Amino acid sequence: MLKRLHENRPGVARVTITFEGEPLYVPAGETVIAAVMAAGAGYNRTSSISGAHRAPYCQMGVCFECLMEIDGIPNQQACMIQVRDGMVVNRQRGAKELADE
Amino acid sequence: MSKLYDMVVIGAGPGGLAAAVTADKLGLSTLVVDEQPEPGGQIYRSIERSLGQNSQVLGKDYFAGKSLVESFRASGVTYRPETSVWNINKSLNVDLLTAGASQRVRGRQILFSVGAMERPVPIPNWTLPGVMGAASADILFKSSDMVPEGPVVLAGSGPLLLLVACHLVDNGVKPAAMVETAGFREYAKALSYLPKALPCSNYLLKGLQMRLKVRRANVPLYLGCRDLAVIGKEQAEGLRFTYRGEQKEVAAATVLLHEGVVPNLRLSQLLNCAHEWYEPQRYWRPVLDSWGQTSVPGISIAGDAGGIWGAKVAEASGHLAALDIACKLQVINKEKRDRLAASYQKTVDREKLIRPFLDHVFPPNGQVLVPPDDATIVCRCEELTAGQIREAIAQGARDPAQVKGQTRSGMGPCQGRMCGATIAEMIAESCSLDIAQMGSLRVRPPLKPLTIEQLANLELLEED
Numbered sequence: 399m400l401k402r403l404h405e406n407r408p409g410v411a412r413v414t415i416t417f418e419g420e421p422l423y424v425p426a427g428e429t430v431i432a433a434v435m436a437a438g439a440g441y442n443r444t445s446s447i448s449g450a451h452r453a454p455y456c457q458m459g460v461c462f463e464c465l466m467e468i469d470g471i472p473n474q475q476a477c478m479i480q481v482r483d484g485m486v487v488n489r490q491r492g493a494k495e496l497a498d499e
Numbered sequence: 500m501s502k503l504y505d506m507v508v509i510g511a512g513p514g515g516l517a518a519a520v521t522a523d524k525l526g527l528s529t530l531v532v533d534e535q536p537e538p539g540g541q542i543y544r545s546i547e548r549s550l551g552q553n554s555q556v557l558g559k560d561y562f563a564g565k566s567l568v569e570s571f572r573a574s575g576v577t578y579r580p581e582t583s584v585w586n587i588n589k590s591l592n593v594d595l596l597t598a599g600a601s602q603r604v605r606g607r608q609i610l611f612s613v614g615a616m617e618r619p620v621p622i623p624n625w626t627l628p629g630v631m632g633a634a635s636a637d638i639l640f641k642s643s644d645m646v647p648e649g650p651v652v653l654a655g656s657g658p659l660l661l662l663v664a665c666h667l668v669d670n671g672v673k674p675a676a677m678v679e680t681a682g683f684r685e686y687a688k689a690l691s692y693l694p695k696a697l698p699c700s701n702y703l704l705k706g707l708q709m710r711l712k713v714r715r716a717n718v719p720l721y722l723g724c725r726d727l728a729v730i731g732k733e734q735a736e737g738l739r740f741t742y743r744g745e746q747k748e749v750a751a752a753t754v755l756l757h758e759g760v761v762p763n764l765r766l767s768q769l770l771n772c773a774h775e776w777y778e779p780q781r782y783w784r785p786v787l788d789s790w791g792q793t794s795v796p797g798i799s800i801a802g803d804a805g806g807i808w809g810a811k812v813a814e815a816s817g818h819l820a821a822l823d824i825a826c827k828l829q830v831i832n833k834e835k836r837d838r839l840a841a842s843y844q845k846t847v848d849r850e851k852l853i854r855p856f857l858d859h860v861f862p863p864n865g866q867v868l869v870p871p872d873d874a875t876i877v878c879r880c881e882e883l884t885a886g887q888i889r890e891a892i893a894q895g896a897r898d899p900a901q902v903k904g905q906t907r908s909g910m911g912p913c914q915g916r917m918c919g920a921t922i923a924e925m926i927a928e929s930c931s932l933d934i935a936q937m938g939s940l941r942v943r944p945p946l947k948p949l950t951i952e953q954l955a956n957l958e959l960l961e962e963d
Contacts (some may be wrong), residue, residue, distance in 0.1 A: 399629060399752065401640060401648040403670060404552050407685070425644070427548055432643035440734065441628045447882040451733055453628035455879075457635040457642075457916075458541055459534055460616045460763075462880065462912040471599075473912065473948055480536050480579075 400436045413483040429466045431476035442466050446493035447490055465490045502960055504530040506824055507593050509584055512540020513810045514612035514802025516571045517817030523574040525825045530577045532584060532595060538568050540614055542810045544641040556669040586944035591797050601957040608797050608824045612817060613763045615803035618863060620655060620756035621870045621877050623728035629735030631745030633663045633757035646672045649752030652680040652728055652738045657861045660757040661709045662908045668716045676749045678740050680864035689859035699853035729754050758863045762767025762804050770795050776935035779858040790823035792814055808851055815846040868924040878918040880911020888922055892929045899923050899940045912948055915940040932946040
């Protein structure tokens with residue numbers, strides 16, 4: 399769905415995050431949602447009513463479509479958070495996680 | 500960290516940064532709070548670590564922000580990135596959330612420079628993965644060096660749609676089509692506003708150059724389109740639309756929608772600032788004096804949060820607001836304020852001349868304001884369709900709050916940011932009401948989702 403323009407980025411470090419159990423080795427500075435979408439995730443959450451697949455719409459904190467579970471905490475706006483080494487990221491599934499919290 | 504400031508600025512885009520730099524120079528203790536991890540707002544997003552490889556595509560309008568961000572970094576301003584504001588009250592207390600911890604700060608004066616957002620574009624299937632706001636594509640490019648993979652369609656109206664198309668072309672992604680809702684009818688109507696826009700001929704020229712670039716790239720262009728609908732089941736597969744009475748389809752994995760931008764009013768509505776209806780672009784904007792002062796004492800606004808005027812006006816209006824705030828705090832007198840303001844005021848006056856023309860060339864498409872198809876989702880969070888909203892209106896709801904009470908529209912995590920304006924338009928149309936007389940959704944704290952723990956552990960001011 400998304401692709402990186404430059405794989406070679408002089409001076410940009412790489413970090414490893416885990417998405418749904420799989421390691422992703424990504425450039426620092428990317429937002430979590432961008433890194434996940436560039437890895438071919440397709441969607442980052444299922445909706446709380448119908449369970450439909452959803453992906454980010456605004457990328458700037460308005461629409462709340464990018465909600466994900468980051469380091470165990472649900473409802474994180476993944477478009478506003480940059481990747482950090484060791485971060486554990488999972489899709490947010492419906493309202494179940496909301497109720498569990 | 501201190502909790503009391505002469506001025507608290509919310510937003511680190513051009514307006515907020517300019518205000519902070521000027522206030523700092525005049526000796527005001529200043530705090531800048533911003534949700535993003537880096538200064539620059541959306542227009543200058545990630546400017547400090549922009550890749551050299553991208554500088555040609557981003558162009559000089561983007562790098563105009565570089566010196567501003569540098570001045571900001573060199574100043575004595577306190578900067579709190581990755582911080583959201585979840586409440587402000589009339590005592591000018593500002594409740595913040597940083598890294599999961601809540602803290603209250605107070606400003607003697609507060610400046611909102613929270614920018615704009617893209618007008619939501621509710622068309623059939625716009626909730627499918629692969630459908631995004633056009634600005635999203637630019638944000639991904641600036642912040643993460645990314646472009647959409649697979650065929651892209653741009654659809655809607657507005658100068659930003661064209662800019663995003665150019666960035667894609669420059670980045671080697673040729674859009675499969677540009678499907679524009681504005682057309683020659685709108686252009687003809689806007690002609691009478693052209694003479695007054697001529698002093699801003701640089702913008703007109705830029706517009707023509709962008710058109711030419713998209714045309715040279717052989718991107719198919721459809722003007723005056725209607726009945727836009729995303730096609731797809733689990734993921735966007737294309738766009739269907741009516742062009743000159745004929746139904747067309749373009750295949751695409753990414754559909755970028757845009758119908759202009761509207762001011763971000765969360766804070767000004769929370770504080771009950773007076774707002775006025777701006778008919779050409781059909782949005783509310785706060786009523787401001789020439790310095791950005793709202794109807795609420797202690798609250799000023801700079802930049803697009805006060806009405807869509809663009810980055811240059813935002814920057815100049817930030818300086819102006821800070822000068823007036825310094826004057827209110829008796830740090831400078833009126834003569835000095837006016838003297839320092841002259842060049843900024845000139846910029847504002849000149850840059851504003853282009854807007855009436857742009858606002859009439861690219862009016863929002865009526866089918867986006869009021870979605871005609873009952874199956875179109877209006878409230879994305881609660882998954883409520885236009886049909887369900889119309890049903891609530893048929894049962895007697897006459898303002899967005901009543902629709903909310905009946906349907907839960909606006910009660911999901913986005914708190915009505917994506918559906919509030921559409922619902923107001925739907926009520927106005929269904930009941931032949933004047934939208935300017937209708938209320939908006941009541942904005943209530945917390946402005947961002949907050950856990951009970953974060954609320955309970957709010958670190959208060961000493962006197963609270």
